[in-house]
Amino acid sequence: xxxxxxxxVRYIDDDRDLPRFRVNRAAMVDPDVFAREQExxxxxxxxxxxxxxxxxxxxxxxTRTVAGRPLIFARDRRGVVQxxxxxxxHRGAMICREPAGNARFMTCFYHGWSFDTSGRLVSVPGxxxxxxxxxxxxLAAPPQVDSYRGFVFVSFNPDxxxxxxYLAEATEFIDLVCDQSESGMQVLEGTHEYSVKAxxxxxxxxxxxxxxxxxxxxxxxxxxxASGAELDATALGDSIGVALGxxxxxxxxxxxxxxxxxxxxxxAAQAERQGRFESLRGRHxxxxxxxxxxxxxxxxxxxxxxxxxxxxxxxxxxxxVRPDYMEVTAWELVPPEExxxxxxxxxxxxxxxxxxxxxASPDDVEALETCQRSFAAHRELPWSDVSRGMxxxxxxxxxxxxxxxxxxxxxxLVNDEVLPPEPHDPPGDRFRGERLELxxxxxxx
Amino acid sequence: MESDVSLPRIEPLRSTRxxxxxxxxxxxxxxxxxxxxxxxxxxxxxxxxxxxxxxxNALAEHGYETLAAAPGGPGLTEPExxxxxxxxxxxxxxxxxxxxxxxxxxxxxxxxxxxxxxGAMRLGAAVSxxxxxxxxxxxPTLRTPWLGLFGELGTPPEAVATLRRLLADAPEFSxxxxxxxxxxxxxxxxxxxxxxxASFDSWQRVVEWLNVRVVPRPSPYAELWASRQEPKPSDHxxxxxxx
Ligand code: FES
Ligand SMILES: [Fe+2]
Numbered sequence: 001x002x003x004x005x006x007x008x009v010r011y012i013d014d015d016r017d018l019p020r021f022r023v024n025r026a027a028m029v030d031p032d033v034f035a036r037e038q039e040x041x042x043x044x045x046x047x048x049x050x051x052x053x054x055x056x057x058x059x060x061x062x063t064r065t066v067a068g069r070p071l072i073f074a075r076d077r078r079g080v081v082q083x084x085x086x087x088x089x090h091r092g093a094m095i096c097r098e099p100a101g102n103a104r105f106m107t108c109f110y111h112g113w114s115f116d117t118s119g120r121l122v123s124v125p126g127x128x129x130x131x132x133x134x135x136x137x138x139l140a141a142p143p144q145v146d147s148y149r150g151f152v153f154v155s156f157n158p159d160x161x162x163x164x165x166y167l168a169e170a171t172e173f174i175d176l177v178c179d180q181s182e183s184g185m186q187v188l189e190g191t192h193e194y195s196v197k198a199x200x201x202x203x204x205x206x207x208x209x210x211x212x213x214x215x216x217x218x219x220x221x222x223x224x225x226a227s228g229a230e231l232d233a234t235a236l237g238d239s240i241g242v243a244l245g246x247x248x249x250x251x252x253x254x255x256x257x258x259x260x261x262x263x264x265x266x267x268a269a270q271a272e273r274q275g276r277f278e279s280l281r282g283r284h285x286x287x288x289x290x291x292x293x294x295x296x297x298x299x300x301x302x303x304x305x306x307x308x309x310x311x312x313x314x315x316x317x318x319x320x321v322r323p324d325y326m327e328v329t330a331w332e333l334v335p336p337e338e339x340x341x342x343x344x345x346x347x348x349x350x351x352x353x354x355x356x357x358x359x360a361s362p363d364d365v366e367a368l369e370t371c372q373r374s375f376a377a378h379r380e381l382p383w384s385d386v387s388r389g390m391x392x393x394x395x396x397x398x399x400x401x402x403x404x405x406x407x408x409x410x411x412x413l414v415n416d417e418v419l420p421p422e423p424h425d426p427p428g429d430r431f432r433g434e435r436l437e438l439x440x441x442x443x444x445x
Numbered sequence: 446m447e448s449d450v451s452l453p454r455i456e457p458l459r460s461t462r463x464x465x466x467x468x469x470x471x472x473x474x475x476x477x478x479x480x481x482x483x484x485x486x487x488x489x490x491x492x493x494x495x496x497x498x499x500x501x502n503a504l505a506e507h508g509y510e511t512l513a514a515a516p517g518g519p520g521l522t523e524p525e526x527x528x529x530x531x532x533x534x535x536x537x538x539x540x541x542x543x544x545x546x547x548x549x550x551x552x553x554x555x556x557x558x559x560x561x562x563x564g565a566m567r568l569g570a571a572v573s574x575x576x577x578x579x580x581x582x583x584x585p586t587l588r589t590p591w592l593g594l595f596g597e598l599g600t601p602p603e604a605v606a607t608l609r610r611l612l613a614d615a616p617e618f619s620x621x622x623x624x625x626x627x628x629x630x631x632x633x634x635x636x637x638x639x640x641x642x643a644s645f646d647s648w649q650r651v652v653e654w655l656n657v658r659v660v661p662r663p664s665p666y667a668e669l670w671a672s673r674q675e676p677k678p679s680d681h682x683x684x685x686x687x688x
Contacts, residue, residue, distance in 0.1 A: 057618040059590075059658075102590070102618040103657035114661065123661045136670050 012411045013383065014404075014419045019390040021404050025378035028199035028371075033414065034323045040413045041302050042067035046144075046153040046166045048304040048317055049073050051331065052081055053150055053186040059104045059117050063096050065319060065327075066154060071142070072096050073152070076117040077104060083145050083154050084119050089137035115139050149178045150185070151304075151315075168245030173252075173298045175435060176291055177308045179284055180276070181335030187315065192330040194356040196365050198372035200303065200320035203328065204406060206364050207305040207316065208251045208297035210239060210398035211388060216367055220353065220360045227263040235260050239295070239397030240427045241389065247301030247409025251397030253294040254430055258310025261295065262349035265311065269342040273311070276335070287433025299402065301409050306333075311342075312349040324372050330354060393425045455505055457498050457513065464532035466525050471536065472513040474501045481508030482569065482659040483542040485533055487555035490515040496552065496633065507652055509548070509659075512536055516558045523582055526558050527565045534566075545569045545660040549589075550651065552632070553577060556593075563589040563617075569659030572651050575629045580604050587617035592654045594622050594647045599629025622650065 011033070013022040027033050047066050050073045054062055061074035063086055070086035072095070088095050093110035096103075105122060107114040112125040119139035124130065143158035148171060153163055164171065178185050196203060206212065213236070214221065225231055238254035259265065265273065281289045298306045305316035313333040320326055332350050334343065353360045374381075386407065389399020401422065408419045426432070457472035472493055484504050488497050493513060501511040516529045530549070537547055548570040551559025556576020563571035564585020572592045573579065577600075579593070591612070595605050605623055612619045624631050624643035631643035663671065 057616075059618060102620075104590075105657050105661070107656070123664070123667065127664050127666045130666070132666050132669050134666065134670070136667070 010417070011415060012407055012417070012419070014408070016390075019387065020385070021387045021390060021400070021407075022383040022385055023407055024382050025375045025384055026382065028201060029323050029375050029378055031323055034320065036414050037320065037410075038068065041410070042156075042320075044155075044157045044160070044413065045302065046146075046155045046160060046163055047302075048300065048315075049083055049145075049152050049154050051150050051187040051315065051333070052147060052152060053184070054331075055081060057102060060100075060102050061096065061098075061106075061117065062100045063098065066142075067156060069142075069156070070094060071154070072106075072139075074117045078118075080118075081145075081147065081152060082117060082119065082141070083152070084115075084139040084141055087140070088113060089121070089140065095139070149174055166246060167300065168248060170244045170246075170248040170250075170298065170300055172435075173244065173250050173296055174306070176288075176296065177306060177313060177333065179280065179288070179435070180292060180310070180313075181337060182280070182283070183335075183337055185313070185333045186336040188332045188334055190331075192354065192356050193328070194361075194365070195321075195325065195327045196368055197325055198365075198368040199323055199375075200318050200326035201410070202368040202371055203318050203326060203364075204299055204303065204305070205386075205403045206368060207307065207318075208241075208249065208299055208397075208402040209400075210236075210241075210251050210297075210396065211400070212364075212367070213398075216363050217360050219363065223352070223359055224261075224263055229260075229264045231260065237396065237398070240431055241395040241397055241399050241401035242427065242431075243401060243405040243421060244298075247406050247412075248299065249402035249405040250296050250298040251402055252296045252427075252431060253397065255290040255293050257295045258293050258308065261309045261353060262311055263345070263352070265345055266341060269339070269345050272339050272342050283438055285433070285436035285438060288435045290430065291433050297397075297402075299406060301406060307354075309349070309353075312346050312353065314350065314354050390422065394427055395424060452502075452506055455502055457501055457511075462514070462532065462536060464529045466517050466521060466529045466532075469514050469516070469529070469533075471533070472497055472501065472511075473536075474505050474511045475540070476505060476508070476510050479662060479664055480510045481661055482655065483510045483512070483537050483540070483547045484655065484659075485530070485537065485547060485549045486511055486513035487516050487530070487549065487551040487558050488513060489552070489554055492552060492555075503648070507656070509655065510537075510540065510542075516555060523561055527561055530558060530562045531566075542662070543660070546662055548572070548655045548659045550574065551576060553629070557581065560591060560593070561585060563587050563591040570655050572654055574632050574647060574651070575599055577629070579608055584608060584611040587612065587615040587619060590617050590654075590658055591619045592622070592650065593619070594632070594650065595624065596627035596629050596631040596643065597623050597625050598627060599631070620654075622647070 011024045011027045049064055049066050055075035058075055058077050058079055061072055064071045064073050072084040072086045074082050076082050086094050086096055088108040090113050093108050095106045095108045105114050105116055114123040116122050121136045121138050142154040142156055144155040144160050146163040235257050238257055239251055241251050243249050277289050296308045303318040307314045315331045315333055317329045318326055352358050386400045386403050389395035389401050395401040411417050455474050457474050459472055461468050462471050497513040504511050514533055547568050549559050549562050549568055550572045552574045554577050556573035557578050559571050559573045568589040571589045574594045605621055609621045626639035627643035631640055632647050634644040635641055
């Protein structure tokens with residue numbers, strides 16, 4: 001008797017006639033798929049490593065894992081952001097074993113070779129044993145490092161396209177986040193770190209899934225309402241899903257939807273926030289700032305999530321570890337000029353909504369872990385359905401265009417199958433206001 | 446600072462030096478071979494006989510040559526104090542030490558001198574241990590990374606908080622550590638648990654602060670290697686920003 005092949009003919013069933021879009025659950029359990037993802041996605045595209053504002057002083061460093069590689073994310077002596085492979089060129093020990101710190105020199109604890117933040121080998125104990133002509137190896141670096149508005153990416157593919165081309169139309173949504181501070185948005189010290197016993201792609205899907213909010217997060221919304229908020233159900237529906245090229249996509253709320261996911265702001269905090277938007281109108285135009293005040297859940301393919309509820313911005317990095325296990329790191333991005341009261345409420349929102357022990361994220365984790373457990377039956381029930389909104393003229397944020405966009409890119413890279421994008425009408429004008437540069441018009445500083 | 450390994454104790458060489466601010470007594474420990482770096486120890490005049498020799502021996506165990514001196518009495522102005530430190534660094538320059546290969550540690554009343562040096566000069570590292578009067582004048586803009594170690598009972602916590610705030614935006618990194626329940630003399634060691642912990646921890650921090658910042662003196666082979674190198678691309682900013 002021959003064994004049935006564990007690999008289905010296709011992982012994606014994109015039927016435009018019905019229409020119906022399905023993902024084969026083997027993609028979430030199969031170690032072969034996992035290996036192909038590493039090779040065809042994580043070794044090939046741009047990947048987020050960290051934000052420039054996490055490194056404030058010369059010789060500040062953070063250690064990070066990107067695509068399974070241990071990295072040192074540092075600002076060197078001259079203030080230049082550098083990314084190094086955290087492995088000693090001597091015989092491999094990790095050079096830096098701290099999560100964060102400040103050091104001009106890092107000394108490998110195995111045999112004591114010492115390197116500076118510019119990657120140079122500066123000392124070798126007993127170096128006469130190597131002779132005068134020894135070629136002293138410096139630290140290795142990913143072949144490509146670049147940044148967009150403070151977001152630093154690396155690629156392990158020397159021939160990767162330029163970062164700005166890779167980010168495609170997603171840059172517009174990064175701009176909508178970054179323009180919220182005139183002095184530049186800043187990542188706060190500290191991280192949320194948690195793990196999920198589920199395939200990493202399930203959290204990608206979940207990160208811009210508007211459909212699940214009311215059911216999965218009932219408990220959270222009850223808390224918000226109990227705190228005196230008036231939840232406008234029509235506002236929840238005031239959103240669209242957009243594909244941004246190269247697998248990036250977002251669910252995007254209309255103007256003023258950015259505050260509705262938290263406990264209401266105090267009057268003073270509300271006034272401060274409005275004041276900032278007013279001054280930004282003079283700088284970037286009213287239409288752009290109207291867009292800014294809406295919620296947005298953005299996924300930069302493959303694993304960077306930026307969720308901007310305006311009064312709380314989370315940067316989330318999703319790291320696949322095994323087919324059924326991922327690690328998640330999250331940071332909070334803030335306008336540094338924000339007042340203490342508004343900051344306090346922002347942090348409250350960040351913790352109660354997204355915190356690993358908050359009132360929302362644990363419910364997401366629970367949902368994803370039950371998915372993964374049930375995928376043990378993927379042969380009996382092979383397909384997950386991701387069709388919602390295929391029939392819509394303009395898909396809503398609660399539709400599933402975002403996930404389909406991501407999966408089609410995944411399919412292209414992992415399975416060499418190119419599927420055409422979905423035809424939809426352009427979104428309304430409210431979602432298309434352009435960014436203007438009205439530098440200090442009529443005002444003097 | 447005691448070590449289980451008994452290394453021979455080195456008696457510091459004593460001499461005098463003419464500084465712009467007058468003649469001072471100095472103590473020196475010179476090391477043979479390839480020392481890791483040099484440390485300028487600033488202490489009180491009395492400390493030169495009491496505390497400094499032990500400290501200098503402990504630094505020698507970590508590979509640092511040392512020069513210890515009392516940089517000047519309380520009568521000196523800030524520029525005079527900096528000029529005195531500058532004069533002491535000349536002694537180390539004569540021994541072949543570049544400034545980034547030198548760390549400065551100031552104890553007690555000389556702690557403020559170490560902070561001023563961190564503002565006035567680009568050294569490898571600077572440490573002030575239980576400094577007094579750090580807020581007596583304007584806090585300098587740091588040009589050298591600075592570590593401040595305080596005993597909770599020796600320095601008002603508000604003063605440390607103020608200093609921390611004033612240094613937050615400095616172009617160089619700084620760290621301020623307050624030892625709970627410890628008095629101003631914590632670094633000399635104490636029999637009680639908190640005092641002992643403060644003394645132990647502060648010494649660990651001093652050594653680590655120096656080790657990760659003071660530029661190591663290159664070996665002859667390292668110099669040969671450096672002379673063979675083209676300037677590396679990483680000597681120049683290589684990362685453009687997309688906008
Ligand atoms: S492995 Fe790092 S010094 Fe040997
Ligand atoms: Fe959720």
